């Protein structure tokens with residue numbers, strides 16, 4: 001890596017990089033010492049009460065520190081858990097900190113900063129089939145542009161790529177392989193798969209690694225940036241980085257599960273304190289010798305949803321609808337549920353804000369999902385899933 005490229009990673013990146021390395025050798029007491037100091041100061045400032053999304057929505061200023069432009073800026077969470085949440089984040093340090101942790105996770109499959117990534121459906125950059133981001137050294141393939149007529153071009157182009165890491169949402173991994181064709185995919189120099197944001201059951205990860213001989217890096221994080229955990233290849237559970245934020249496991253209504261409650265360690269912007277993420281975890285049954293990080297056996301409560309498009313292909317809804325957090329779409333929608341009871345057709349139930357422009361919403365969604373016929377229905381509320389989270393996809397097709 002050249003010095004210029006290294007400098008781009010920024011001071012917070014290197015600060016956290018060092019903390020991560022040090023913390024891997026910490027004892028349980030050292031971890032508690034580091035976390036308690038920060039946790040207690042949060043409690044003194046905001047109280048001990050467990051908080052939920054609405055607390056931050058109703059009273060954003062109460063949980064926000066040093067909120068000055070350009071030091072902080074607005075961030076909006078994705079729509080997977082219902083109405084998005086707006087909060088304030090550290091403009092300069094957040095991305096650098098985030099990268100330090102993500103790169104540590106990705107390094108588990110051999111990734112080094114600035115290695116080439118091919119991203120499919122991770123971020124939406126317009127509807128170009130392929131777009132290159134020089135700063136990130138990443139090529140973005142837009143799911144919305146992978147129409148039948150374009151696939152030949154995509155396959156030809158992808159065959160010319162040097163070795164790369166494939167960055168996807170777990171539910172898009174097989175969609176992507178199917179788009180290319182399995183033989184072509186197997187012939188590509190894929191160094192590793194990096195797949196976060198949604199549940200990726202361990203059996204499926206192992207099955208993929210066996211079947212294709214490609215290692216997978218998987219992790220758990222959430223849009224509020226309060227806790228982050230990597231999926232461990234030794235115990236196959238999740239280890240939470242102690243210097244990123246603090247994890248608490250509190251009892252849940254669902255038997256055998258605990259609620260993931262998170263407190264963030266950022267100094268600027270919105271501070272999440274004892275924040276109920278809405279995600280559930282399977283409490284740890286054993287320990288793992290790798291390090292003394294807090295860990296859980298599995299994380300559930302996030303969905304992996306695929307629909308069948310008009311060409312009979314399985315597609316992940318996530319990339320189509322939730323990949324773009326900046327869209328004006330989420331200014332107008334409170335919630336949404338997509339129902340499939342016919343191949344190639346989706347019924348979209350929408351809960352809108354007062355005065356929403358329905359034509360605009362429908363046009364955006366039709367543009368985003370050109371691979372299925374959409375029908376719209378405006379409702380007062382959508383159903384919740386058994387885990388208590390709002391679900392956003394429901395299929396009555398037998399093969400799902």
Ligand SMILES: [Zn+2]
Nearest residue numbers: 232234235288
């Ligand atoms: Zn482990």
